Amino acid sequence: MSQVNIKPLADRVLVEPAAAEEKTASGIIIPETAKEKPQRGTIVAVGPGKKDEPLTVKVGDEVLYGKFAGNEKITVEGTEYLIMRETDIIAIL
Amino acid sequence: MSQVNIKPLADRVLVEPAAAEEKTASGIIIPETAKEKPQRGTIVAVGPGKKDEPLTVKVGDEVLYGKFAGNEKITVEGTEYLIMRETDIIAIL
Amino acid sequence: MSQVNIKPLADRVLVEPAAAEEKTASGIIIPETAKEKPQRGTIVAVGPGKKDEPLTVKVGDEVLYGKFAGNEKITVEGTEYLIMRETDIIAIL
Amino acid sequence: MSQVNIKPLADRVLVEPAAAEEKTASGIIIPETAKEKPQRGTIVAVGPGKKDEPLTVKVGDEVLYGKFAGNEKITVEGTEYLIMRETDIIAIL
Amino acid sequence: MSQVNIKPLADRVLVEPAAAEEKTASGIIIPETAKEKPQRGTIVAVGPGKKDEPLTVKVGDEVLYGKFAGNEKITVEGTEYLIMRETDIIAIL
Amino acid sequence: MSQVNIKPLADRVLVEPAAAEEKTASGIIIPETAKEKPQRGTIVAVGPGKKDEPLTVKVGDEVLYGKFAGNEKITVEGTEYLIMRETDIIAIL
Amino acid sequence: MSQVNIKPLADRVLVEPAAAEEKTASGIIIPETAKEKPQRGTIVAVGPGKKDEPLTVKVGDEVLYGKFAGNEKITVEGTEYLIMRETDIIAIL
Numbered sequence: 245m246s247q248v249n250i251k252p253l254a255d256r257v258l259v260e261p262a263a264a265e266e267k268t269a270s271g272i273i274i275p276e277t278a279k280e281k282p283q284r285g286t287i288v289a290v291g292p293g294k295k296d297e298p299l300t301v302k303v304g305d306e307v308l309y310g311k312f313a314g315n316e317k318i319t320v321e322g323t324e325y326l327i328m329r330e331t332d333i334i335a336i337l
Numbered sequence: 338m339s340q341v342n343i344k345p346l347a348d349r350v351l352v353e354p355a356a357a358e359e360k361t362a363s364g365i366i367i368p369e370t371a372k373e374k375p376q377r378g379t380i381v382a383v384g385p386g387k388k389d390e391p392l393t394v395k396v397g398d399e400v401l402y403g404k405f406a407g408n409e410k411i412t413v414e415g416t417e418y419l420i421m422r423e424t425d426i427i428a429i430l
Numbered sequence: 431m432s433q434v435n436i437k438p439l440a441d442r443v444l445v446e447p448a449a450a451e452e453k454t455a456s457g458i459i460i461p462e463t464a465k466e467k468p469q470r471g472t473i474v475a476v477g478p479g480k481k482d483e484p485l486t487v488k489v490g491d492e493v494l495y496g497k498f499a500g501n502e503k504i505t506v507e508g509t510e511y512l513i514m515r516e517t518d519i520i521a522i523l
Numbered sequence: 524m525s526q527v528n529i530k531p532l533a534d535r536v537l538v539e540p541a542a543a544e545e546k547t548a549s550g551i552i553i554p555e556t557a558k559e560k561p562q563r564g565t566i567v568a569v570g571p572g573k574k575d576e577p578l579t580v581k582v583g584d585e586v587l588y589g590k591f592a593g594n595e596k597i598t599v600e601g602t603e604y605l606i607m608r609e610t611d612i613i614a615i616l
Numbered sequence: 617m618s619q620v621n622i623k624p625l626a627d628r629v630l631v632e633p634a635a636a637e638e639k640t641a642s643g644i645i646i647p648e649t650a651k652e653k654p655q656r657g658t659i660v661a662v663g664p665g666k667k668d669e670p671l672t673v674k675v676g677d678e679v680l681y682g683k684f685a686g687n688e689k690i691t692v693e694g695t696e697y698l699i700m701r702e703t704d705i706i707a708i709l
Numbered sequence: 710m711s712q713v714n715i716k717p718l719a720d721r722v723l724v725e726p727a728a729a730e731e732k733t734a735s736g737i738i739i740p741e742t743a744k745e746k747p748q749r750g751t752i753v754a755v756g757p758g759k760k761d762e763p764l765t766v767k768v769g770d771e772v773l774y775g776k777f778a779g780n781e782k783i784t785v786e787g788t789e790y791l792i793m794r795e796t797d798i799i800a801i802l
Numbered sequence: 803m804s805q806v807n808i809k810p811l812a813d814r815v816l817v818e819p820a821a822a823e824e825k826t827a828s829g830i831i832i833p834e835t836a837k838e839k840p841q842r843g844t845i846v847a848v849g850p851g852k853k854d855e856p857l858t859v860k861v862g863d864e865v866l867y868g869k870f871a872g873n874e875k876i877t878v879e880g881t882e883y884l885i886m887r888e889t890d891i892i893a894i895l
Contacts, residue, residue, distance in 0.1 A: 250866075251894040253858055258893070289893075295855060297388060300346055308343075308420075310409065316868065316892055327866075327892050334409055334420050335351070335382075336344040390481060393439055401436075401513075403502065427502055427513050428444070428475075429437040483574060486532055494529075494606075496595065520595055520606050521537070521570075522530040576667060579625055587622075587699075589688065613688055613699050614630070614661075615623040669760060672718055680715075680792075682781065706781055706792050707723070707754075708716040762853060765811055773808075773885075775874065799874055799885050800816070800847075801809040 248320050250289050252327055257301060258289035259309060259326045283311050284337065288325065299330050306337040341413050343382050345420055350394060351382035352402060352419045376402050377430070381418065392423050399430040434506050436475050438513055443487060444475035445495060445512045469495050470523065474511065485516050492523040527599050529568050531606055536580060537568035538588060538605045562588050563616065567604065578609050585616040620692050622661050624699055629673060630661035631681060631698045655683050656709070660697065671702050678709040713785050715754050717792055722766060723754035724774060724791045748776050749802065753790065764795050771802040806878050808847050810885055815859060816847035817867060817884045841869050842895070846883065857888050864895040 252258055262284040287305045292298075301307060309315075309332050316327045345351055355377040380398045385391075394400060402408075402425050409420045438444055448470040473491045478484075487493060495501075495518050502513045531537055541563040566584045571577075580586060588594075588611050595606040624630055634656040659677045664670075673679060681687075681704050688699040717723055727749040752770045757763075766772060774780075774797050781792040810816055820842040845863045850856075859865060867873075867890050874885040 249895075253891050253893055254889070256892060291893075292858070300385070308409075308411065316866075318866065331347070333346050334349060335346055335384075337342075393478070401502075401504065424440070426439050427442060428439055428477075430435075486571070494595075494597065517533070519532050520535060521532055521568075523528075579664070587688075587690065610626070612625050613628060614625055614663075616621075672757070680781075680783065703719070705718050706721060707718055707756075709714075765850070773874075773876065796812070798811050799814060800811055800849075802807075 248288055248323075248325070250320065252289055252291035254291050255294045255297070255299060255330045256291045256327055257287050257299070257330055257333065259285040259307065259328060260288050260323065261285040261326060262306075283309050285309060285326065290330075293330075301330060301333055301336065308334040308337060310334060341381055341416075341418070343413065345382055345384035347384050348387045348390070348392060348423045349384045349420055350380050350392065350423055350426065352378040352400065352421060353381050353416065354378040354419060355399075378402060378419065383423075386423075394423060394426055394429065401427040401430060403427060434474055434509075434511070436506065438475055438477035440477050441480045441483070441485060441516045442477045442513055443473050443485065443516055443519065445471040445493065445514060446474050446509065447471040447512060448492075471495060471512065476516075479516075487516060487519055487522065494520040494523060496520060527567055527602075527604070529599065531568055531570035533570050534573045534576070534578060534609045535570045535606055536566050536578070536609055536612065538564040538586065538607060539567050539602065540564040540605060541585075564588060564605065569609075572609075580609060580612055580615065587613045587616060589613060620660055620695075620697070622692065624661055624663035626663050627666045627669070627671060627702045628663045628699055629659050629671070629702055629705065631657040631679065631700060632660050632695065633657040633698060634678075655681050657681060657698065662702075665702075673702060673705055673708065680706045680709060682706060713753055713788075713790070715785065717754055717756035719756050720759045720762070720764060720795045721756045721792055722752050722764070722795055722798065724750040724772065724793060725753050725788065726750040726791060727771075748774050750774060750791065755795075758795075766795060766798055766801065773799040773802060775799060806846055806881075806883070808878065810847055810849035812849050813852045813855070813857060813888045814849045814885055815845050815857070815888055815891065817843040817865065817886060818846050818881065819843040819884060820864075841867050843867060843884065848888075851888075859888060859891055859894060866892040866895060868892060 248258060250258055285307060287301050287303050287307060290299050290301060290303060309326075309328060315332065318325055318327065341351060343351055378400060380394050380396050380400060383392050383394060383396060402419075402421060408425065411418055411420065434444060436444055471493060473487050473489050473493060476485050476487060476489060495512075495514060501518065504511055504513065527537060529537055564586060566580050566582050566586060569578050569580060569582060588605075588607060594611065597604055597606065620630060622630055657679060659673050659675050659679060662671050662673060662675060681698075681700060687704065690697055690699065713723060715723055750772060752766050752768050752772060755764050755766060755768060774791075774793060780797065783790055783792065806816060808816055843865060845859050845861050845865060848857050848859060848861060867884075867886060873890065876883055876885065
């Protein structure tokens with residue numbers, strides 16, 4: 245997992261997408277190749293949450309997330325990340 | 338029912354779709370083959386629920402659910418599952 | 431009225447549609463044959479209601495309901511039922 | 524005013540449309556013949572209201588209402604009625 | 617100002633449109649002839665307001681209002697009125 | 710700044726648009742000529758605010774506002790004004 | 803960072819866009835050139851926040867923001883700024 249010094253706002257998290265299909269703590273997981281296919285990645289930074297609602301995920305969690313248009317892509321020191329809202333995180337693996 | 342080590346977030350549940358029409362605790366149930374036909378399956382993992390709203394369904398429940406576009410498909414160790422929100426669960430059988 | 435062992439979730443109810451136009455406790459009721467025509471039926475199962483809002487209808491009530499696309503059809507032991515939300519129930523007859 | 528034994532749910536009311544333009548307690552009232560023209564009628568049954576919000580209209584009130592698509596028509600013992608939500612009632616005459 | 621015996625429901629008011637451009641308490645006011653041009657009139661009846669929100673305007677107030685499609689027209693004893701929600705009232709003149 | 714005797718309702722304010730680009734307390738400000746370009750003006754009347762939410766702007770404030778279709782134009786004693794909601798005010802200059 | 807004497811209303815902030823790609827406290831950050839690409843800039847003024855919700859960002863923060871159509875452009879003393887809502891700020895760098 246990369247180290248980044250970015251603080252997402254509110255309920256946003258910074259996710260490093262998984263490079264390829266690989267064995268996770270839950271076993272082999274192959275997301276379907278559908279239009280709204282869930283994707284795998286690792287949480288590298290989390291926001292403070294919204295008012296009275298701290299986030300559930302934490303840095304280091306392997307997660308499945310929906311690949312929505314709203315996700316923002318950025319490249320930090322050559323590594324590509326996604327910034328999304330926690331509600332786009334489907335499950336912790 | 339399969340064993341999976343996935344933790345759905347918020348009010349999401351992991352459902353293993355029923356393989357075929359079979360007798361359930363409620364008797365023979367044949368969902369209509371309509372555009373929004375309800376489907377049968379078994380709950381295999383549940384999220385913690387939303388703030389102040391724990392989930393009603395539990396692991397092992399046979400359920401009917403609506404087949405909406407929003408449901409996410411994943412394959413874990415060769416078995417196909419759906420991840421959906423509890424609000425997409427129509428009834429416990 | 432049929433006996434079914436299905437537990438609708440939240441504010442959903444299971445309704446057995448009336449077989450034909452027949453005299454109810456309120457007299458002869460003929461829903462108009464309009465696009466959104468109300469339909470008659472009998473409640474055969476009710477959900478626990480939503481948080482702090484128990485349901486008003488109970489098993490055995492004859493009801494009028496709107497025939498919306500959102501209603502789910504299922505067949506249990508050869509009898510066809512509808513599952514709908516209580517808000518789709520217009521009146522008790 | 525007809526007698527009907529129907530219990531509207533929530534904030535719904537049962538209205539018997541006025542047969543023709545006639546003098547009401549407020550004088551001669553002629554709704555405009557516009558696309559969304561208000562209509563006159565008499566309340567013949569009222570629901571219990573929504574949670575913490577009892578209804579304002581009561582059985583016997585002459586009312587003006589908007590003629591929206593959402594209004595449900597039913598015929599009870601040969602008389603045609605409308606079932607609508609109280610929010611569709613514009614004024615008491 | 618006309619006298620009418622109509623009780624608007626909730627946050628609705630009955631407005632008698634101004635016959636022509638005339639001097640008001642605020643001076644000569646000429647609404648622009650735009651698509652959504654504000655109109656002048658006099659409040660002739662007010663509803664009880666919504667739950668915990670009494671109305672601000674009172675009978676006799678000269679007001680500016682938006683000419684929206686949602687306004688209902690009625691004719692009482694030969695005089696034409698508009699029924700609208702207080703939120704459609706822009707200002708007291 | 711003109712004097713007008715108009716009382717906007719709720720969270721509405723009356724704004725006198727700036728005649729031309731001129732130096733303000735914040736210096737020379739040139740709004741971009743874009744589709745949704747912000748405009749400058751002076752507050753000449755303010756509403757009482759919404760329930761539990763008094764307004765922030767006061768009479769005499771120079772402001773930037775978005776030029777939305779929803780703004781109402783009126784002419785009082787020969788001077789043209791806009792009536793808008795405070796949420797359409799972007800900043801105090 | 804420029805000095806400006808503008809007070810954004812509510813949850814709005816004034817942002818000076820970054821002139822070019824440059825090293826930030828978090829390292830080299832290259833936003834993707836996508837349709838909804840995040841942009842970098844510096845906060846130069848902040849609003850008081852919404853009722854019971856003070857803002858999280860402060861003057862001087864380097865931020866990533868989404869380039870939405872809703873952002874307002876203004877030029878103050880020759881420098882171009884954007885006014886946006888804090889919810890459009892994605893992360894602090």
